[in-house]
Amino acid sequence: MAVSDADMVRAWTHVLTLSKLKPQDVVTVLTSDSTHPQTLRTALIAAGNLGARVNRLDLPPVNAEFAHSRDSLAYLGTTPLTGNRAAMAALKESDLVLDLMTLLFSPEQMEILESGTKILLAVEPPEVLVRLLPSLEDKATVGEAAALLKAAKEMRVTSKAGTDLRLPIGEFPVVQEYGFVDEPGRWDHWPSGFSFTFPNEGKASGRIVLDRGDILLPMKSYLTSQIEMTVENGFVTAITGGLDADLLNDYMDAFDDPEAYAISHVGWGTQARARWSTLGLYDREQTLGMDARAFAGNFLFSLGPNNEAGGSRVTACHIDIPMRNCTVALDGREVVRDGKILAQKEPA
Numbered sequence: 001m002a003v004s005d006a007d008m009v010r011a012w013t014h015v016l017t018l019s020k021l022k023p024q025d026v027v028t029v030l031t032s033d034s035t036h037p038q039t040l041r042t043a044l045i046a047a048g049n050l051g052a053r054v055n056r057l058d059l060p061p062v063n064a065e066f067a068h069s070r071d072s073l074a075y076l077g078t079t080p081l082t083g084n085r086a087a088m089a090a091l092k093e094s095d096l097v098l099d100l101m102t103l104l105f106s107p108e109q110m111e112i113l114e115s116g117t118k119i120l121l122a123v124e125p126p127e128v129l130v131r132l133l134p135s136l137e138d139k140a141t142v143g144e145a146a147a148l149l150k151a152a153k154e155m156r157v158t159s160k161a162g163t164d165l166r167l168p169i170g171e172f173p174v175v176q177e178y179g180f181v182d183e184p185g186r187w188d189h190w191p192s193g194f195s196f197t198f199p200n201e202g203k204a205s206g207r208i209v210l211d212r213g214d215i216l217l218p219m220k221s222y223l224t225s226q227i228e229m230t231v232e233n234g235f236v237t238a239i240t241g242g243l244d245a246d247l248l249n250d251y252m253d254a255f256d257d258p259e260a261y262a263i264s265h266v267g268w269g270t271q272a273r274a275r276w277s278t279l280g281l282y283d284r285e286q287t288l289g290m291d292a293r294a295f296a297g298n299f300l301f302s303l304g305p306n307n308e309a310g311g312s313r314v315t316a317c318h319i320d321i322p323m324r325n326c327t328v329a330l331d332g333r334e335v336v337r338d339g340k341i342l343a344q345k346e347p348a
């Protein structure tokens with residue numbers, strides 16, 4: 001469903017206001033060939049209406065010779081900012097960067113954030129952005145999940161399909177994604193609605209059984225058969241099953257990088273307005289699949305880099321896997337049961 005410019009300007013105004021944009025703030029809008037024209041057009045209007053000093057920085061696409069997917073989250077690592085002193089200077093001098101091209105997880109992104117610049121990623125199509133407009137309630141809900149993660153020493157994930165995964169945690173920070181950037185140096189992604197951390201380096205262990213209907217991203221596919229993963233010392237050491245497993249193995253083999261098999265972020269979705277089934281209604285190149293990452297009650301884990309959290313892994317291969325019907329327990333206390341979020345009685 002198309003979105004009117006008026007609605008999209010209102011959406012941007014809402015998100016920029018939640019992001020505490022003030023008159024005279026310097027805003028730089030990062031664009032590339034894949035930037036959605038309406039998202040860009042309306043971002044410039046909304047930021048200008050709020051009195052910001054607005055720049056545009058258009059960067060050429062990179063990695064075409066390596067990536068096997070057009071999804072902007074599929075191939076990470078070097079970005080058009082790598083070695084680009086002029087662009088880095090402009091972004092570090094900005095109060096707010098609206099990333100309409102995807103810098104996710106890049107070393108350059110970390111450097112820009114360390115300067116106090118806020119970065120908001122927004123590359124889903126306008127109708128997804130408008131439908132999943134962030135709210136202060138989203139921030140509160142994500143914050144509750146984050147508080148539980150911060151207090152925990154171990155996450156254990158089980159399922160009737162046979163998953164039994166032990167994840168000692170505490171070594172890495174907890175990341176909250178609620179869709180706006182209201183503090184200096186904060187990165188966020190509009191749309192979202194989930195919180196996660198990373199397992200202590202080398203400590204994840206157990207078995208993951210991906211069941212029918214679980215989702216692979218960037219494949220944007222719902223599994224039609226089970227995939228079994230063996231996890232030892234923080235890495236997936238075996239991926240077995242039928243055609244779905246073969247396709248995943250073949251894709252990951254292309255990176256020829258053992259770090260691609262590391263367990264990366266682990267957490268759960270809290271966005272009640274996102275749905276598991278939405279991905280099936282979009283062409284796979286139209287969307288990143290943020291409904292799949294954010295739907296309330298999923299167990300979302302990923303494979304690959306952990307440099308976003310200060311870890312050493314910068315592999316270009318990044319796979320996100322939202323699972324249904326899992327039970328997530330923190331130090332023995334269930335926070336999600338069979339894919340449903342449990343209200344926590346006493347605050348964490």
Ligand SMILES: O=c1ccc(O)c[nH]1
Pocket residue numbers: 073177189192293302320
């Ligand atoms: O918003 C995102 C998107 C992908 C990812 O792996 C984490 N957060």
